[in-house]
């Protein structure tokens with residue numbers, strides 16, 4: 001039996017890492033993390049997800065490819081007219097994720113997203129209106145924040161939301177297992193913009209769609225890693241009786 005207080009404290013002490021040391025991670029450790037991930041519950045025990053483990057040269061190639069595209073995409077967002085035209089003429093840079101990420105958040109959830117953005121950028125000294133600096137931070141997603149390993153989590157499209165749910169349960173177990181080993185992680189929706197970059201390097205089975213990436217590595221002592229995103233009280237997500 002695990003001491004519940006210690007367990008709660010362990011859960012609470014996991015924080016997203018956004019700056020990693022280059023220290024390599026042994027393939028056997030990644031296998032242990034995946035094995036722990038697979039102890040999570042799953043719809044009819046189907047495990048409707050797969051992982052592409054990118055390290056070494058594969059990781060470098062994917063990161064370089066994504067960075068090239070991210071630079072062009074950033075040009076469209078905050079650059080000159082010439083940058084916008086370049087983006088329009090560069091279809092490879094168009095954000096064509098397997099699952100749409102471009103919808104605005106539901107109105108009632110927007111304050112939470114705004115709060116975490118404001119607080120994170122505030123901590124690292126990026127002024128509110130400084131779009132270039134914000135983009136520069138966003139682009140670090142495509143260097144996987146320096147992590148030596150990036151996991152790309154794919155889900156079977158035919159199980160719909162249940163596949164994404166199971167991938168989430170798997171991923172949280174995996175991230176907690178990493179945390180228990182002193183490793184940091186960052187789930188990265190941003191890493192799912194260009195699935196073809198992964199298809200070029202891995203044999204992705206038919207029907208599997210890219211959901212997100214997870215950066216894994218040892219956390220540096222950079223200021224950004226001290227960030228503690230707001231955690232809601234249970235009452236805020238607990239429904240009132242009718």
Ligand SMILES: Cc1cc2nc3c(=O)[nH]c(=O)nc-3n(C[C@H](O)[C@H](O)[C@H](O)COP(=O)(O)O)c2cc1C
Nearest residue numbers: 014015016018116141186187188189190191212229
């Ligand atoms: C599915 C998913 C995708 C995420 N995508 C990104 C991302 O692209 N870049 C990033 O810096 N953080 C990303 N995050 C991290 C969240 O911002 C973070 O989990 C949240 O702010 C709560 O902070 P905590 O993990 O430290 O508790 C993602 C988290 C999840 C679960």
